[in-house]
Amino acid sequence: MKIGFVGLGQMGKHMAMNMLKSGAELTVTDLKKDVFPQFEQKGVRTTTNLAEVAQAEIVFLSLPGTQAVQDVLVGRNGIIDKLGKGQIVVDLSTMSYTATLELAKRLEARGVSFLDAPVSGMEARAQEGTLTVMCGGSEKILETVRPFLNCIGNKILYMGGTGSGQLTKLINQLLFDINAAALAEVLPMAVKLGLDPEKVGQVVNSGTGKSYASEFFLPRILKNSFSDGYAMKHAYKDLVSGAEISANLCIPMPVLGAATATYQAALLKGYGDQDKGAMIRVFEELLGVAYRDNSSRKQ
Numbered sequence: 001m002k003i004g005f006v007g008l009g010q011m012g013k014h015m016a017m018n019m020l021k022s023g024a025e026l027t028v029t030d031l032k033k034d035v036f037p038q039f040e041q042k043g044v045r046t047t048t049n050l051a052e053v054a055q056a057e058i059v060f061l062s063l064p065g066t067q068a069v070q071d072v073l074v075g076r077n078g079i080i081d082k083l084g085k086g087q088i089v090v091d092l093s094t095m096s097y098t099a100t101l102e103l104a105k106r107l108e109a110r111g112v113s114f115l116d117a118p119v120s121g122m123e124a125r126a127q128e129g130t131l132t133v134m135c136g137g138s139e140k141i142l143e144t145v146r147p148f149l150n151c152i153g154n155k156i157l158y159m160g161g162t163g164s165g166q167l168t169k170l171i172n173q174l175l176f177d178i179n180a181a182a183l184a185e186v187l188p189m190a191v192k193l194g195l196d197p198e199k200v201g202q203v204v205n206s207g208t209g210k211s212y213a214s215e216f217f218l219p220r221i222l223k224n225s226f227s228d229g230y231a232m233k234h235a236y237k238d239l240v241s242g243a244e245i246s247a248n249l250c251i252p253m254p255v256l257g258a259a260t261a262t263y264q265a266a267l268l269k270g271y272g273d274q275d276k277g278a279m280i281r282v283f284e285e286l287l288g289v290a291y292r293d294n295s296s297r298k299q
Helices: 012-022 037-042 066-074 097-108 123-128 139-151 163-192 199-203 212-223 232-249 254-268 274-288
Strands: 002-006 025-029 046-047 060-062 087-089 114-116 129-134 153-159
Touching: 002 012, 012 025, 012 037, 012 060, 012 123, 025 037, 037 046, 060 066, 060 139, 060 254, 066 097, 066 254, 087 097, 087 139, 097 163, 097 232, 114 163, 123 139, 129 139, 129 163, 139 153, 153 163, 163 199, 163 212, 163 232, 163 254, 163 274, 199 212, 212 274, 232 254, 232 274, 254 274
Parallel strands: 002 025, 002 060, 025 046, 060 087, 087 114, 129 153
Antiparallel strands: 114 129
């Protein structure tokens, strides 16, 4: 079987490499050629021509957001006109729920099956092939592509009809965002009132305040490290999607709205290239404190 893979970024390059385990004939593409040699050494065909990837029976996408997915599929140089009956497009990206539904309709009108299958897990899990994959669309199509998804994840979940994968990923991400914003707001207060940052972190991560966000970010914040997670400027799309659903369906989300304001403040401060842990810098600056361990304070 021939499969194509579009997008060899932080996550995509590892997922594409792991799909070699399937034994399928793989063609990969990306706007940047810097990772091409890694694939060529494995005998993988590389190209900058999307039309060549569109010849595959199954085309996987791992792109930075809604606009990028739309550009690849239905943009000026998009591949939708080169796809036909019996082919499958699997979108591993994180993108808008509304746009997902629209793209699925346009593909299905051409006889192309579509599966939204966003992934959860950071780069290390992408490299290990232990991601969680949330799938929306036809269950029959999921079973067709499951052998390939098993190469990139150890938990493949069927969530329901088209868009259900994106909705599930969004819910997970919004809860993560809220947790990260809460840490940013509360921890500087602890320092302002004289508590020891390291000891507070020990209590949080061994007590009821613990979350994945606290376990991941607190040790890094203490070391003044803000580059290990996904950049805020790229992750902001999740908050936009949440606000879109809230507005369109008149669903109140006050806690999410407050977290979004913190996120926006961090972006306006110029921290967009840093990870979500950097939101804490907004409140550190307001209170004139730093949530750091002793060695990082001296730097």
